[in-house]
Amino acid sequence: MRYFYFPGCTLETKAVGFNRSAKDAAGALGVELVTLPEWNCCGATFPLSTDNVLDLAGPARNLVSTAEAGGDTLAVACATCFNVLRRTNHFLRNNPETLEKLNAFLERPQPYAGQVEVRHLLDIFVHDIGLEAIRQCAVPGLRGLRAAAYYGCMLLRPAAEIALDDPERPDIMDQLLAALGAEVVDYPHRGECCGAYLTVKSPEASMPMSYRILSAAERAGAHVLATACPLCQFNLDWLQARLRQQYASYRPLPVLYFTQLMGLAFGLDTSGYGFEQHYVDPRPVLTQAGVLGEVKAP
Amino acid sequence: MRVTISVEQVRSEWVRRIEEVSGQDVMACYHCGKCSAGCPAAEVMDLLPNQIIRLVQLGQVERALESQTIWYCAACQTCYARCPKGVDLPRLMEALRELAMQKRGDHLEIARLDVQALAEFPQQAFIAGFRKYTA
Numbered sequence: 001m002r003y004f005y006f007p008g009c010t011l012e013t014k015a016v017g018f019n020r021s022a023k024d025a026a027g028a029l030g031v032e033l034v035t036l037p038e039w040n041c042c043g044a045t046f047p048l049s050t051d052n053v054l055d056l057a058g059p060a061r062n063l064v065s066t067a068e069a070g071g072d073t074l075a076v077a078c079a080t081c082f083n084v085l086r087r088t089n090h091f092l093r094n095n096p097e098t099l100e101k102l103n104a105f106l107e108r109p110q111p112y113a114g115q116v117e118v119r120h121l122l123d124i125f126v127h128d129i130g131l132e133a134i135r136q137c138a139v140p141g142l143r144g145l146r147a148a149a150y151y152g153c154m155l156l157r158p159a160a161e162i163a164l165d166d167p168e169r170p171d172i173m174d175q176l177l178a179a180l181g182a183e184v185v186d187y188p189h190r191g192e193c194c195g196a197y198l199t200v201k202s203p204e205a206s207m208p209m210s211y212r213i214l215s216a217a218e219r220a221g222a223h224v225l226a227t228a229c230p231l232c233q234f235n236l237d238w239l240q241a242r243l244r245q246q247y248a249s250y251r252p253l254p255v256l257y258f259t260q261l262m263g264l265a266f267g268l269d270t271s272g273y274g275f276e277q278h279y280v281d282p283r284p285v286l287t288q289a290g291v292l293g294e295v296k297a298p
Numbered sequence: 299m300r301v302t303i304s305v306e307q308v309r310s311e312w313v314r315r316i317e318e319v320s321g322q323d324v325m326a327c328y329h330c331g332k333c334s335a336g337c338p339a340a341e342v343m344d345l346l347p348n349q350i351i352r353l354v355q356l357g358q359v360e361r362a363l364e365s366q367t368i369w370y371c372a373a374c375q376t377c378y379a380r381c382p383k384g385v386d387l388p389r390l391m392e393a394l395r396e397l398a399m400q401k402r403g404d405h406l407e408i409a410r411l412d413v414q415a416l417a418e419f420p421q422q423a424f425i426a427g428f429r430k431y432t433a
Contacts, residue, residue: 008422009421009422009425010420010421010422013420013421014419014420014421015420041425043425043429044421044422044425044426044429045373045425045426045429045430048320048373048386048388048389048391048392048393049319049320049389049392049393049396050318050319050320050321050389051318051319055429078422080422080426153372153374153375153376156375156379157374157375157376157378157379158375158378158379159379167379168379189338191376192338192374192376193338193339193372193374193376195339195372196372196373196374196423196426197372197422197423197424197426197427197430198339198370198372199419199423200406200411200419200423200424200426200427200431201369201405201406201411201427201431202342202369202370204342205339205342205370208341208342209338209339212338230420230422231420231422231423231426234419234420234423238418
């Protein structure tokens with residue numbers, strides 16, 4: 001299987017471990033991710049005011065580029081990019097006037113008609129490849145590791161537009177982690193906001209938000225938290241140094257990308273996954289659980 | 299605190315503009331409080347999300363714009379997912395932020411950000427933050 005792939009700004013810079021592991025894990029499952037030629041920033045937020053058409057031009061350009069390159073699907077790893085691109089596509093499909101305006105603005109040879117499908121890698125892995133094939137590929141697997149799936153906002157809401165999972169009781173990542181052999185822990189707040197960009201100006205707001213998620217997962221017995229969003233990963237990881245100062249009984253919890261866990265489960269070479277760049281080093285916990293160490297020959 | 303409410307305020311140009319920019323009918327809200335109950339940022343807000351809607355319903359737009367609540371909304375969409383009346387509160391908050399910045403300028407001075415933190419933050423945090431906090 002072959003899909004055009006949208007990496008996004010953060011996966012090419014701060015979250016290279018996510019990018020690398022996403023491509024590796026896809027490759028191990030027979031999915032070829034072809035980086036979209038001339039991709040551009042999605043804008044990192046979906047414009048919420050009705051008169052803000054210009055902010056749709058950035059994400060729309062990526063959809064046009066996919067169609068022009070002959071693709072019918074744009075695969076996305078970053079949950080935020082996925083959300084913005086998918087919402088933009090949904091909006092353009094349902095607002096022909098705006099679509100016409102943007103087509104005129106973008107001045108591309110073929111006007112876009114909404115034909116591209118924006119899909120998250122979780123969707124492609126679980127629904128196109130299937131859990132059984134993932135289970136078979138998961139050697140040595142994640143046995144011994146207790147993982148908490150964290151969804152956040154971007155994979156879930158608004159549900160009518162995103163349509164990936166139940167916004168109140170999501171389980172697609174739980175299913176994937178279980179297929180990898182991990183013991184999946186049940187915990188509350190899995191679909192709650194980590195604080196997102198509030199951290200830029202107001203870490204006092206994002207701290208209690210991230211704390212609620214991390215402490216719930218830790219209390220449920222998780223060794224690691226799995227995410228699909230580089231901003232969630234940053235907030236939930238970076239803020240822990242502050243949380244340790246604020247809450248005496250706070251116990252750190254490594255935060256990993258679900259694709260890093262896939263690479264580990266598939267026995268791939270994880271040396272480019274950037275574990276050393278995480279603020280809470282996941283390597284001791286992964287080694288202790290027995291899932292880091294063995295490397296399959298290429 | 300004494301509050302004067304008038305028909306002129308309730309039907310003011312500001313309320314009309316907020317409804318236009320957000321695409322929402324503020325009178326649709328009947329204050330069940332689900333948005334405030336589920337808001338993950340409510341504990342740091344000075345006014346609860348449904349109180350912001352109440353102020354707009356009563357034409358008290360200035361007071362809504364003075365609240366820090368509009369800046370603590372991260373548009374996580376939890377309220378909208380649960381609203382029994384389908385009020386898209388994140389869109390209302392966005393309209394209020396835009397109005398506040400039109401009146402008072404940007405909410406964030408980029409030059410004042412901590413340089414050390416700048417080096418650590420992922421790109422998407424800035425792009426999103428600058429979009430929400432600057433006009």
